[in-house]
Amino acid sequence: MGKVACLDRVPRALILETWMTTLSQSILAAKRERGLALMPFIAAGYPNLADSMKLLPALERGGASAIELGFPFSDPIADGPVIQQAFTDALALGLKIEQIFTGLAGVRDQFKTPVVAMVSYSIVYRYGLDRFVKDAKSSGFGGLLLPDLPPPEAEYVCDKIRAGGLDTVLLISPSTTAARRAKIANLCSGFVYYLSLAGTTGERDKLPIGLEENVRQIKELTDTPVCVGFGISKPEHMKQLSAVADGAIVGTAFVRRVKDAPDAAVAVESYARELLAF
Secondary structure, three states: OOOOOOHHHOOHHHHHHHOOOOHHHHHHHHHHHHOOEEEEEEEOOOOOHHHHHHHHHHHHHHOOOOEEEEOOOOOOOOOOHHHHHHHHHHHHOOOOHHHHHHHHHHHHHHOOOOEEEEOOHHHHHHHOHHHHHHHHHHHOOOEEEOOOOOOOHHHHHHHHHHHOOOEEEOEEOOOOOHHHHHHHHHHOOOOEEEEOOOOOOOOOOOOOOOHHHHHHHHHOOOOOOEEEEOOOOOHHHHHHHHOOOOEEEEOHHHHHHHHHOOOHHHHHHHHHHHHOOO
């Protein structure tokens, strides 16, 4: 793949001004002010690249404290049918990694909320780790969330990511052992992503039993914020999580609104406000 185009046309001082707040700072500030940080997930390039980038400032207006931007992948990890279809549609349009970087750089002066790249490590590896980190930082990302990179392999990669000026985020599941939880939490600088349940993403009526205790145990291991994802879609879920977690990650419900709404930007902004009204 060639050099990322257009990044040099965006004044670097202007880009840097937009992400002075780190992931952890933004999440913890929202926790103090609102009781819980909201982190929406959207798929880059869905329904198309330009429209997906318009969602970012709309989500900030809706109250998002951080935004997870998914890099479409032909073999998604633990993503349910709604997100899988969004990824498939984006790839069918010929979306390239460089286009995601260029797209974000083009709108980065319109909002200040930190953006996390949710990306399979296989994509990063093929692109080149150092190159990916450099281009992600230059385009305006604040961190990388690598769902398929476990320790001990993650140690070297996370060191490289942080050395490049980005935060690191890894996943802990309900079945992760206590010893492994400690290792994963130690590798996270932006936040720790706790999966509320095993399986795939999707909207659910109730959050699983035992979630609160698992989050409490993880918070005893680290001062890094702990955010919960999978199955969250209602203000009631937000209220429940506010008792223990620092943030809530909402994916499928946002992607579905992008799919169904005549004006996706208006829809996601409105839905973010609805969730934060808990």
